[in-house]
Amino acid sequence: MNYRRTLSALSAMFVAGALIAACSSSGSSHSTMTTMAAAIPATANFNATDVGFAQGMIPHHAQAVEMADMAIATSTNADVLALAKQIKAAQNPEIETMTGWLQGWGQAVPSTSSMAGGGHDMTNMSGMMMDGMMSDADMKRLESSTGTAFDRLWLELMIQHHEGAVRMSQDELADGKNPDAKALAQAIITSQQAEISKMNALLAALPS
Known part of the structure; x- marks a missing residue:
């Protein structure tokens, strides 16, 4: 028996x-980076900078996705539409990746809901500044814009937003410990600096 x-x-x-x-x-x-994140055990090497980077970049990315959705719904400029779709396609998987890291590390995951209108402050869960985030007033101003005025304001705000993400990523490269978090930080710097250059060119090409 x-x-x-x-x-x-x-x-x-x-x-x-x-x-x-x-x-x-x-x-x-899912993306390769998301798969890598799911495989990171809770005992993986990380420090407070890695945690702050993920906790800050998740809502930072969420606001960029929200801004991209606004452009997709409002703009008729083909180049702006293409860039908005590119930003959304890149940053949604990165949110999933960083969420997986925080869960694996046993750290709190910040909310990504209603980044534009919920009266959120500009700090992450570790008290670190989320550089380049739009205020409620900025987002309302964008919502009320149309036509070329919308495209111009969207590009100006997204450039500011991207510049903030680059600075946050540079801080992670300087002080972070987790190799996957640092690799994502470098990827963000590379991709968003290229997008900043593209947005500056689009701004210059807009009719006055």
Whole structure:
């Protein structure tokens, strides 16, 4: 009887393991960075700068996505629309990546809801400034704009927003410890500096 019970227990463990593996494979469409984040154990090397970077960049990215959605809904400029879609496609997966890190590290994950109109302050959960964030007044001004005036204001605010993200990422590179967090910081610097250059060119091309 004991032998049969042992076999039954082993079979149950095998089935459970197979189910877990199947569930894991269903997420293969996520970005490589998100997959890497999910694999980081709670004991991974990290410091307060890494935590502050993730906790600050999540709502920072969430506001950029919200601004991108506003452009997609409002702008008729093909270049602005393409850039807004590019920003949204890049930053949503990065939010998932950083959320996975914080969960793996046993740290609090900040809310990403209603970044524009909820009266949020400009600091993250560690008390660090979220550089370049738009105020409620900025977002309301953007919401009330249309046409070329919207495109110009959107580009100006997004440049400011990107410059803040670059500075936050530079701080992570200087003082962070976790290699994956530092790699993402470098990726943000590279991609957003390129987007800043593009936005400056788009601003210059807008009709006066």
